[in-house]
Amino acid sequence: MTSPGLSADETSAHGLLRLLAARGETLAVAESLTGGLVAAEITATPGASKVFRGSVTAYATELKRDVLGVDGTLLAERGAVDPEVARQMAAGVREALGADWGIATTGVAGPDAQDGQAVGTVYVAVSGPDLESMRGYADGGARGKVAALRLNGSRSEIRRESVRSVLTLLLEQLSGERAENGRAQDTEQNGGN
Amino acid sequence: MTSPGLSADETSAHGLLRLLAARGETLAVAESLTGGLVAAEITATPGASKVFRGSVTAYATELKRDVLGVDGTLLAERGAVDPEVARQMAAGVREALGADWGIATTGVAGPDAQDGQAVGTVYVAVSGPDLESMRGYADGGARGKVAALRLNGSRSEIRRESVRSVLTLLLEQLSGERAENGRAQDTEQNGGN
Numbered sequence: 001m002t003s004p005g006l007s008a009d010e011t012s013a014h015g016l017l018r019l020l021a022a023r024g025e026t027l028a029v030a031e032s033l034t035g036g037l038v039a040a041e042i043t044a045t046p047g048a049s050k051v052f053r054g055s056v057t058a059y060a061t062e063l064k065r066d067v068l069g070v071d072g073t074l075l076a077e078r079g080a081v082d083p084e085v086a087r088q089m090a091a092g093v094r095e096a097l098g099a100d101w102g103i104a105t106t107g108v109a110g111p112d113a114q115d116g117q118a119v120g121t122v123y124v125a126v127s128g129p130d131l132e133s134m135r136g137y138a139d140g141g142a143r144g145k146v147a148a149l150r151l152n153g154s155r156s157e158i159r160r161e162s163v164r165s166v167l168t169l170l171l172e173q174l175s176g177e178r179a180e181n182g183r184a185q186d187t188e189q190n191g192g193n
Numbered sequence: 194m195t196s197p198g199l200s201a202d203e204t205s206a207h208g209l210l211r212l213l214a215a216r217g218e219t220l221a222v223a224e225s226l227t228g229g230l231v232a233a234e235i236t237a238t239p240g241a242s243k244v245f246r247g248s249v250t251a252y253a254t255e256l257k258r259d260v261l262g263v264d265g266t267l268l269a270e271r272g273a274v275d276p277e278v279a280r281q282m283a284a285g286v287r288e289a290l291g292a293d294w295g296i297a298t299t300g301v302a303g304p305d306a307q308d309g310q311a312v313g314t315v316y317v318a319v320s321g322p323d324l325e326s327m328r329g330y331a332d333g334g335a336r337g338k339v340a341a342l343r344l345n346g347s348r349s350e351i352r353r354e355s356v357r358s359v360l361t362l363l364l365e366q367l368s369g370e371r372a373e374n375g376r377a378q379d380t381e382q383n384g385g386n
Contacts, residue, residue, distance in 0.1 A: 035236025036229035039250045043228025055250040057232045063247045111239050
């Protein structure tokens, strides 16, 4: 984790793009703490434009509402570092950029705590068409999956690990592994909490 | 240029954020070929949220129109790799994300040519409030400055150099150097062409 972990991330991004291209599906990204790194990782791969629609980095909290459609009351009550915010970011960017899949990151990269949340508190989310057949929820219409992370390390390490985690979450959805059980289950969040 | 050039880029991003914070001004980023790298570079700096509003990676051409407000006829006639497209991306993201300054990148990172433009053809642009006092133009309202680049190297090198160039262009504007003359002048594009 002291290195940027590029080879692992690139493997994930490559695999992701290959899987999506084979399915004829597209991807959009919403970022907060990763601040562009997820999109940069994806677009490092030649030919990414076949699959990747684009991304929104909503660093200012109100842009999560205004551009991505995250509920303003939710943001006011819980702050930006919240599993339901992550879920709505993923659903919102999917809608705003017209993609089949949306993925999102929100959390605290440090060095300071934010919105009462400790450094290393991160939520990553995926929203996509195939999730309708899984156990989902329908508060606000969009379905999704969220993973809660507690990361250690420097600001750079927390950001890199968040990139890796959100790509892995989407890969797991696409590959159908762990759809109803397995490693991701204990970190899954329902949107209603 | 074979290394990612992180230290130079980080110096630029640090200096940029320091200057903008001192002026009490904010920044938004629109990206195409850099695909998130400009935003990622800026947000690598702790405290970036004081200045950085957010970014849009408009990788799909129609998102340059739909999200950033780039003229659809212009895109249809000239493609996405064009100085006026870069200028409108910078002005558009400044408006869309409510920032004082907007910067943008568009170009061909390779390995294949795009829209009839060779690999390494890149345009970077800045749009901001201070430019009204400079020689500008008013087709569509926004004022801006564009630099044309012809870059060599790998996809990764072209992307990294594009990041460095757009940050440098904004730094030059902020520092007031080369405002009316100097190195950047010969690459300046008027918007009306």
